[in-house]
Amino acid sequence: MRLFLIFLFVILGFSAIGQSYEGVVIGNDPLKTPIPFAKIELIDLGKILITDSLGRFVLDEVSAGHLHAHVSANGFDEAHVDIHLNPKVNIEIILFSAHHELDKVLVSNDGRLQRESISNVETHSFNSLNQIATPTLADALENINGVTQSSTGAGISKPVIRGFSGSRVLTYVNSLRIQNQQWGADHGLAVTSLGIGSVEVIKGPASLMYGADAIGGVLYFVDEAYAMKNTFEGSVRTSFNTANMMTTNQGGIKWSKEKLKINAFISHDNAADYTLASGSQLLNSRYKQQAAKISIGYNFKKSVTNFRYNYYSGRIGLPGHTHDSIVDLNSFITETQNRKDNVPAQVISNHFFNLEHKIFLEKHEFLIALGNTNNKLKEHEEKFFFPDININLNNTLGHVKWKYKLHEKFNLTLGTQNMLQFNTNDPIAPEVLVQDARTIDIGTYLLLDFQKGKWRLKTGGRFDRRMIEVADQSTFSFNGINYAAGFSRLEKNADVRMNISSGFRAPTSSELLSDGVHHGSNRYELGNVNLTTEKSVQIDASYALHLSDLELIVNPFVNFLSDFIYINPTDSIIDNRQVFEYSQIENAIMYGSDFGIHYHPHIAHWLHLESSFSTIFAEDQNKTPLALIPQTSINSQIRMNFKMKKKFKIKNVSLQHIYYFKQNRITSFELGTNAFNLLNASLNGAIGDQENLKFSIGARNLLNAEYINHLSNLKHLGIPDIGINGFITIEYSFNGKK
Structure with missing residues (x-):
């Protein structure tokens, strides 16, 4: 049927x-x-x-x-x-005539203004996040309030949304859900900045629209738009970072006719071991990666079809490994910078396919999306050509959505999302961390949207079922029912929003079945077959003020968790590595607030002053702090825009200061983190009447501070993060008519 x-x-x-x-x-x-x-x-x-x-x-x-x-x-x-x-x-x-130039209006992937959304959504163009150039996409995402990252050196980073990461945060590229063994602390974000136009961040449970596992939030990346009808455009871009001698080269072309549209992009990154504030280098923090993507769109009379393919290949060094009998910082650093292949390392290849068809009738909209993702992960401990772990993760996904305009004020949305996943180990690999398994997800949801005047209300429900079948004939089954309800009221100069939403996350096969050495995390992991479904309920509210020269937003939240799954360090040793076991807390709570302000004075239209504050607290039912909670931070930026009519133009100058507070709310076996400051600066310019040639120069960690982020996976070894990092970027763009 x-x-x-x-x-x-x-x-x-x-x-x-x-x-x-x-x-x-x-x-x-x-x-x-x-x-x-x-x-x-x-x-x-x-x-x-x-x-x-x-x-x-x-x-x-x-x-x-x-x-x-x-x-x-x-x-x-x-x-x-x-x-x-x-x-x-x-x-x-x-x-309406513009009287000010605050941040541009941003639209989410469902076609709604960011400020019209009832759920906690932030939509940003990639360029706005990259005013001060960042070496990785995860670094750029840290400019979003409430978003941080956990990292293993410079080549592996995972976004963290309000303290949640890994399997609790879903990643989408357009309508395709991405899977890349994200349960691992050392398995980084499976997406690069290549061809990305914008990113939408949903903070808190989002299971209603995006499925099981979206208990902490969603990252929704949207590709760059196609070129205008009967035109073509393209660009080539190169950049260099001094701290790890990293070169990045990208190219892209867009071609569009009356109905057919094509985008194509390619990139290559190559980084050596990065330099610490001391001047030494972190051994084996080198990495190299290649990416390519193509999008083909075709407009029919009442529908539009898009086919997209993304490819990624990378070899990522795993720092923090040594055979020294007495271990200190000197065991992990070198005085000779190198970019040659080394071990231990991860070798990763990803293939993402997505076919999407949208149909538009007078009162109906239909979405049919089919996709497949294939992630191959090899971990080499001591041998260059023979991996110790070799896992292949294949996902086939389907999504059908129907939106019906019941009335001028009512919209009804009904959909189903399904996934078939195979996790397969290479039989000749000497080590198995997670057993072979097949996972089946089935989900159905319904939403009702009402809008009248300044008020907007939204509610809905969803049912999910997950089945995991293991190669040893074990079978696990989990069910979840989720809901969401909220309202917003938009005034001319202010808006208020409040919502309550639930989330559901079934244990992953790694949490249930792990039994082996995880080289990237340098620990022995033990699963727990007795784990039950993890659940979450978040209450989120916000008030935003929009004046001609001032924007201000206050966004408190509280998240109630039950049967919270975490990995707990023990005092046991297996294969010379500390044993970590997956466990479960009956109840936990996470609460905090995001605050943002943007001032653009009338008397100085060229000046922008921005600041954001984010804090989160997390504890279990015994008032014991939860592990790995991000530091409270203040992110402030001064940006000066210039309007020059000369061929050589300075477009803007930015100075950013980020202060990370001390993190001393820690659990057993967890190390605290001292406060630290980071100062970043950049100058962006263009050359030519049409500004075809653009450039950016600047530096990150301008004061060469020695620091360790609380979410660094190398913190327990005392390994600092990257030192001062100068950069230069040059981009040439071209366009024409067909």
């Missing part, structure tokens, strides 16, 4: 007859002055239109219904509009 419905939806999408609609973008002045060369981004269709000299545009070959659009023009506030397509009425879009 399900296959029949999918077939029916596809046929509807291909056979529908489209129409043309004319429209105009005008200003809010009494004369309704047309706005020339305004940019209209049709989010659902992946199209970009530019108005002519009289503000006019034509939307070809689409059917009656509703489309979400993001509209922008120089000198006007950006707008997000819901366009109702009616053959008898021309489209009219009104933009």
Whole structure:
């Protein structure tokens, strides 16, 4: 029956007859002055239109219904509009004159403004996160309030959202859920910045829309938009970092016709051992990686299809290993910087496929998404060519969603998400950390969205079932029911939001079945077959003030956890390594707040002052602190924008200061962390009338502070993080018409 419905939806999408609609973008002045060369981004269709000299545009070959659009023009506030397509009425879009230049309007992947969202969502363009260039995508994500990272050297990093990471944080690229053995502390983010246009971060339980495991949050990456119709554009980019002599080279091309659109990108990174503040290098912190991706889109009359493929290959050094009988910091450092392949190391290859088809009818929207991810992980302990661990993780995923406009004020969404996962060990590998297993996820959800005037309400429920079948014939089954409800009220200069949401996470096969040495973490891990489902309920509220020169947001939250799964260090030793066991806490609580302020004074329109504060506390039912909770931090930035008319232009200068407070709320066998300061700076510029050549120079950790982040996996060895790191980036872009 399900296959029949999918077939029916596809046929509807291909056979529908489209129409043309004319429209105009005008200003809010009494004369309704047309706005020339305004940019209209049709989010659902992946199209970009530019108005002519009289503000006019034509939307070809689409059917009656509703489309979400993001509209922008120089000198006007950006707008997000819901366009109702009616053959008898021309489209009219009104933009308001800009009196200030605070951060741009940002739209989430469901076509809603960030400030309209009821759940705790932050949407950022990648460029806005990278004003001061970062060497990795995880470093850029740390500029989002409430997001930090755990790391193993410079080559392995995992995002942490309000203290949650690993299997509790889901990663999506477009509509594809990414799996890459994320249960491991040393298994990094499976996505690079290549071709990424924006990232959406959902803080707290998000199981309702994104499935089991989204108990801590979701990272939703969105690719760069296609080029405008009948145009092409491209770029080449190179950068260099001094601390690890890292070179990064990227190239991309976008080509678009009337209906067919293609994006293609490729990159290569090569980094040597990184330099500490002392001037020595961290042995085996080197890494190299290659990535490529291609997106092919095709617009039908009432539907749009996208096929995407992502490839990644990397060899990542694993620092912090030694055979010295007496271990100290000198066991892990060197005075000779090197980038040659070494052991221990991870060798990783990823292949991600995604086929997505969206259908738009007058009151209906359908999404059909199919995908496959394949992650191959090899860990070499002492041999270059023969891995000690060789695991292949293959996932096949399907998502069908139907959105129906019940009324002008009501939207109904019904969907199902399913996953079939195989975890397979190479039979000739000498070590097995997690047994071969098959995992099946089945989930169904329903949402109801109501909007009237300044009020918006949203509620829904979801049922999930997970089954794990192990090669030794053991079978585990877990069920979960989740819900979410919330409201928001938007005023002209302020908005308030509050929601309650639940999350469900079944134990992973590694938590249930681990029994072996994990080389990346340098420990022996023991699973626990008696683990039960982990559950979460979060209450989240926010108040935001939006004035012409000031933005302020306060966002407190509390998260109640039951049957919380954690890995606990013991005093046992197996194979000369400390044993860590998976255990469960009956009840725990995590609470804290995010605070942000952005000041843009009228008397100095070129100046932006921004600051954010994030803190979180976590403890179990006995008031014992939970392990590995991020440090409280204050992130402040001064940015000066310049408008130069010369061919050589300085676009902006940024100075960033981050203060990390001391973390002394720790559990048994956990080390505390001292407070530290980081200072970063950059200058961004462009050359040429069309600004085809762009450059960025600057430095991170400008004062060469010696510090250890609390979430560093090398903290217990006393290994500091990277020292001063200068950088330079040069990018050349080009474009034309077909």
